[in-house]
Amino acid sequence: MTWRVALLVTSAVLGGVLVLVAIVTRPPTPPAHEIYFNGVVLTMDPVDTVAQAVSVRDGVIEAVGRSEDLLSMVDEQTFTIDLRGRTLMPGFVDAHGHFPGSGQTVFSADLNSPPIGDIDSVAQLISRLQAFSRDQTDGWIVGHGYDDTLMAERRHPTRDDLDRVSDDRPVAITHVSGHLAAVNSAALAALGIDESTPDPEGGVIVRDPASADGRRPNGVLEETAARAVWDHTLDIGLANTVRMTTQATEEYLSVGVTTASAGGMPSSLASFLGLMSRLNQLPLRVALFPLFEEVGESLLSGQVALDDFAEARLSVPRVKIIADGSIQGYTGYLTEPYYVPFKGDSTYRGYPSVSREALFRQVAGLYERRIPVAIHCNGDASIDDGLDAIEAAMDAHPWPAARPLIIHAQMTRKDQIDRMARLGVTPSFFSAHTFYWGDRHASIFMGPERAANMSPARWALDAGVRFSSHLDTPVTPMLPLQAVWSQVERQSTSGAVIGPAQRIGRMPALRAVTIDAAWQVFMDDQVGSIVPGKRADLVVLSDNPLTADHIRAIRVDRTIIDGTTVYKRL
Numbered sequence: 001m002t003w004r005v006a007l008l009v010t011s012a013v014l015g016g017v018l019v020l021v022a023i024v025t026r027p028p029t030p031p032a033h034e035i036y037f038n039g040v041v042l043t044m045d046p047v048d049t050v051a052q053a054v055s056v057r058d059g060v061i062e063a064v065g066r067s068e069d070l071l072s073m074v075d076e077q078t079f080t081i082d083l084r085g086r087t088l089m090p091g092f093v094d095a096h097g098h099f100p101g102s103g104q105t106v107f108s109a110d111l112n113s114p115p116i117g118d119i120d121s122v123a124q125l126i127s128r129l130q131a132f133s134r135d136q137t138d139g140w141i142v143g144h145g146y147d148d149t150l151m152a153e154r155r156h157p158t159r160d161d162l163d164r165v166s167d168d169r170p171v172a173i174t175h176v177s178g179h180l181a182a183v184n185s186a187a188l189a190a191l192g193i194d195e196s197t198p199d200p201e202g203g204v205i206v207r208d209p210a211s212a213d214g215r216r217p218n219g220v221l222e223e224t225a226a227r228a229v230w231d232h233t234l235d236i237g238l239a240n241t242v243r244m245t246t247q248a249t250e251e252y253l254s255v256g257v258t259t260a261s262a263g264g265m266p267s268s269l270a271s272f273l274g275l276m277s278r279l280n281q282l283p284l285r286v287a288l289f290p291l292f293e294e295v296g297e298s299l300l301s302g303q304v305a306l307d308d309f310a311e312a313r314l315s316v317p318r319v320k321i322i323a324d325g326s327i328q329g330y331t332g333y334l335t336e337p338y339y340v341p342f343k344g345d346s347t348y349r350g351y352p353s354v355s356r357e358a359l360f361r362q363v364a365g366l367y368e369r370r371i372p373v374a375i376h377c378n379g380d381a382s383i384d385d386g387l388d389a390i391e392a393a394m395d396a397h398p399w400p401a402a403r404p405l406i407i408h409a410q411m412t413r414k415d416q417i418d419r420m421a422r423l424g425v426t427p428s429f430f431s432a433h434t435f436y437w438g439d440r441h442a443s444i445f446m447g448p449e450r451a452a453n454m455s456p457a458r459w460a461l462d463a464g465v466r467f468s469s470h471l472d473t474p475v476t477p478m479l480p481l482q483a484v485w486s487q488v489e490r491q492s493t494s495g496a497v498i499g500p501a502q503r504i505g506r507m508p509a510l511r512a513v514t515i516d517a518a519w520q521v522f523m524d525d526q527v528g529s530i531v532p533g534k535r536a537d538l539v540v541l542s543d544n545p546l547t548a549d550h551i552r553a554i555r556v557d558r559t560i561i562d563g564t565t566v567y568k569r570l
Contacts, residue, residue: 091258
């Protein structure tokens with residue numbers, strides 16, 4: 001089904017339901033005039049002005065300045081909010097993630113290991129899925145977030161393991177990276193995968209070397225081989241779609257996120273969000289990055305345009321290309337081999353998810369059509385390919401306003417940062433990797449030297465390269481101040497500092513989740529800083545992140561979108 005057809009079909013099915021919802025639950029009207037005063041206002045303007053008060057009129061920032069000056073504007077229509085010394089700053093902008101994926105617990109078992117979850121073995125994982133299947137009695141049995149390196153067995157669950165959950169219902173679980181899946185025998189049959197099935201381009205069907213011919217699929221699917229799984233596991237119906245979106249929305253608003261990102265969202269879910277936005281039922285803004293493999297050819301042929309899918313609070317600023325996989329899944333594409341050899345292969349470097357030739361063609365086509373691109377690149381070999389493709393496209397189709405984006409940019413080398421500066425390429429760093437996987441990057445995946453320079457924000461800052469910081473939620477929890485803390489401290493779960501030379505100051509780390517993130521999603525003229533004329537997307541924090549002893553302990557007291565409070569703790 002094409003993107004356009006899916007949009008039309010889903011709209012027809014959901015339209016009546018959502019119209020009724022919209023009639024029954026109309027969104028609140030923002031106060032005509034609000035003044036926030038007696039606080040610390042971190043504006044994130046070009047000179048990082050710190051003010052005391054903000055005036056908001058009809059959902060738009062009217063003035064920023066001293067409390068006494070703005071309180072002189074009070075009239076009979078004004079609501080005044082005393083910040084009591086707390087900090088007011090722009091709402092957090094999610095530069096890259098998979099909204100509303102954090103709400104998937106409504107239909108999927110949580111298989112995360114500490115510090116996110118509690119799964120510590122394959123046996124416990126199986127037990128969790130068995131319990132979950134008793135509540136989810138129909139269809140596929142689905143789980144998410146398992147991490148082979150944090151379970152006692154230090155391996156992926158296999159089809160034989162998952163057959164213990166069910167021998168007749170399909171079982172599919174997603175690796176914490178989101179780039180691999182493990183399935184049982186019933187799922188393999190449903191997917192049409194057997195001994196004779198070839199590996200797809202950019203993916204691997206992992207085989208059991210102990211089987212008779214060494215061809216029996218062991219249930220683990222990598223990269224493009226795993227993508228067919230999503231068609232089944234994300235076919236969740238309207239009720240679960242509503243529940244998932246509601247749960248994720250509440251979570252994001254509670255941590256101060258006013259603009260979410262949805263990278264690679266299925267067309268049916270994008271259609272649902274579009275309708276919600278059209279009917280004023282989408283409380284937060286969402287930036288959607290559709291996958292090239294789904295919409296690219298239609299865009300390049302001129303059949304559709306990105307604006308065809310945009311609504312009031314749903315923007316579609318870029319197309320996403322997945323060029324490689326995940327470092328922690330051993331599918332990130334490197335120039336030098338992995339530190340601990342993968343399956344004993346000391347030459348193994350991972351692999352690209354798309355051929356170099358196809359990548360060049362896709363990026364050039366997008367540049368020719370003036371369609372901004374975001375390229376997922378974790379390994380430095382993949383980053384080389386991405387930069388080469390961007391430079392070739394720039395040469396063929398000059399476009400100074402393109403703002404090309406490299407997503408994750410995890411193992412970026414210093415020479416690549418310098419090249420980004422020259423080309424005007426901007427990275428979005430998955431900075432929280434230093435906390436969640438830093439220890440294992442140092443000991444398993446990259447080794448100490450390369451791990452010390454993962455997510456190299458200091459190099460980018462010194463080179464004048466504009467960057468953002470993201471959490472790739474649901475890969476890691478949506479905690480924007482965790483991303484800030486990770487760039488400032490670079491501590492791992494063990495307390496070790498992973499690459500102290502790559503630490504940056506608090507202000508640039510805050511800009512990376514506000515104005516610089518807004519710039520990457522082409523919304524910097526609307527949100528991301530507190531300046532007159534922009535939308536009043538704001539967050540009230542319990543403490544000042546520039547001076548607080550513990551950044552991660554700061555609480556979100558209020559979240560405001562278009563001048564309307566959408567979350568309030570106090």
